[in-house]
Structure formats: structure tokens, C-alpha cells
Amino acid sequence: MKPILFLTVTGVVLSLTSCIETTSSGSSATPTGLSNSSAPRQKLNKHDIALRFLTAFIRLDKNMALQYASPLAVSKLDWNRQHSGNIPYYDDKMILYFNGGWARVYFQEVNGSYIVSDLEVHHR
Numbered sequence: 001m002k003p004i005l006f007l008t009v010t011g012v013v014l015s016l017t018s019c020i021e022t023t024s025s026g027s028s029a030t031p032t033g034l035s036n037s038s039a040p041r042q043k044l045n046k047h048d049i050a051l052r053f054l055t056a057f058i059r060l061d062k063n064m065a066l067q068y069a070s071p072l073a074v075s076k077l078d079w080n081r082q083h084s085g086n087i088p089y090y091d092d093k094m095i096l097y098f099n100g101g102w103a104r105v106y107f108q109e110v111n112g113s114y115i116v117s118d119l120e121v122h123h124r
Contacts (some may be wrong), residue, residue: 014082043113047092050105053116057098058083067114076103076119100124 044052049068056065063081081099088098096103101123108117 043111046094046107046114049107049114049116050090050094050096053105054088056095057088057096070108070118073106073116075117076121 030115053065053068056062056068057079060079060082062074063077064097065074074124077098083099086099088096090105091095094105094107096105096119101121103122105116106118106120107114
């Protein structure tokens with residue numbers, strides 16, 4: 001790792017280094033060594049993962065959702081239906097509410113963080 005910044009604070013020199021190593025081609029290695037393509041890049045708790053997944057669903061951004069959920073979970077929601085002012089929301093009882101139904105959210109731990117592994121979808 002190469003030092004990227006030096007700071008002097010009251011006479012003490014601090015050296016901050018990058019925690020992402022580069023390969024010979026210059027591309028970044030996967031942070032924290034996660035190999036699962038749907039695994040989050042940071043160590044996040046279930047609530048944070050659910051909110052990021054919800055944000056992706058509100059935006060109807062399937063690619064963003066796949067950063068926080070398994071392809072199985074993503075495939076269970078309609079990513080083509082506009083929310084028409086009925087903004088989906090998530091409560092801390094692991095339920096995702098959306099226009100036309102609700103879904104129980106299931107998580108899987110991956111390297112100290114989580115992904116949305118599955119959804120049990122119920123339509124009204």
C-alpha cells in the first residue's frame with residue numbers, strides 16, 4: 001500500500017494509506033475480498049442493506065438492487081411498474097411495503113455484512 005496523504009496535527013505526522021490494492025493492470029481489487037457479485041462493498045447491517053435495496057426499488061434500478069440483493073430476490077419484484085406516487089417503504093419488522101402488496105425480507109450474512117437473499121412477496 002502506498003501512502004496517499006500526510007497530515008501534521010500538533011507536531012504529530014500521520015500517514016494515511018489506501019486500503020484497496022491495485023493489480024498490475026491498475027484496476028481495483030474487490031474491497032474486503034468479497035467475491036460474491038451481489039455482496040455489498042461495505043460491512044452494513046440488515047437495516048442499512050434493506051434501505052439501500054429500497055432506494056434501488058424506488059428508483060426502479062435493478063442494477064443497483066443487485067449490489068445489495070441476490071438475483072433471486074430481485075427477480076421477485078416488478079421493476080417495470082412505476083410507483084405512481086405510492087412510494088414503497090420498509091419497516092424494521094423486515095417488511096417491504098409497495099403499491100400492490102408487501103414482501104417479507106430475508107437476509108444472508110456475507111463476510112460480516114448482509115445481502116437481501118430472498119423475498120416472500122404477497123400481492124393484494
